[in-house]
Amino acid sequence: MYVPSMDVAAGLSTRNEVTSGIAAGFPIFAGYFPAAMAFGLIARDISIGLPESMLFSIVLFAGASQFFALNLIASGAEVVEIVLGIVLVNLRHLLMSASISRRTSARSILGRMMIAFGNTDEVFATASSTQGPISTPYLMSLEITAWSGWVSGTLVGYTAGAILPAGLQQSIGITLYGMFAALLMHNVKNIPWYMVIAAIAAGTNTFLVLVLSMQSGWAFAISMAAASAVGAAVIPAVSASFREDDLEL
């Protein structure tokens, strides 16, 4: 008996969705790989084991906050401080997931739980820039591609730490700050007032840590919250380019 080829058509379009998800994920892979290498290198540098470093990248999968965690671990911060700091930094994902979830069609609980996992800044920015609804196979393959870059980069970076010349290893520490500065400038380019918010956070944090000798995790949380509150209060009034619905980092 001939069955109308609904399944074949669905299979084909799923394959197309997967292919375009991988293709869209490749630039993220290429960006994550070296950044994760830096993470692996630094983790090794501050004597965190390979299994722990891999665990970070596999289950946390959150760029800036992993580096932040390394900073805090190296400075001897307490577990509670570090966890609080990381979760605070990642609260912004509430906004991104809210935005993405309106355009996805995943009905099953498991489906939604899976596509939520890999919703990083870069995945969000890429998926949001497509037109129309976002299919689950597309988003899944986009996320898996990005995640593979992050996880494999961590492994390679950690392993490469043993063979890199000392001078280069020393200057590798700068990658972290180079990355923060680059991310900041990408934001400032669109909305110059962001520089003021970042400066308030930087100034407050410096004061709390260097002058008041506050522990770094708490100082970070306080200065970030203070600068965000100032920003939320004044930026709609001062910046013409600030848009409420613009969620991209």
Next chain:
Amino acid sequence: MNFEIVLIVLFSAAGTYFARVIPFFISFLDRLPLFFRRFLRVMPVAALGALLFPGLLIDFSHAPAAGLIGTAAAAVTALFSKNLLLPVAVSVAAAYFMI
């Protein structure tokens, strides 16, 4: 494995995943006060500022010039480059040159 680090990873991963998954099940953002939405919106930028300083000064206290020039080089490069790779590579080169 170091027990404390495993704890850090698992708890922060759970918190992060919570923020990523909740909106897929509950839509609450439209009911959130505008101030809080703006707060969340500008938070990443505030985080970046606090991540840069004083960390940069502390980590590079042995070579402050290398740290500052390397970071500034990345910032300037980022104005002309959309990806992250080039600015980061430039910062390593600049810092390596200075050290």
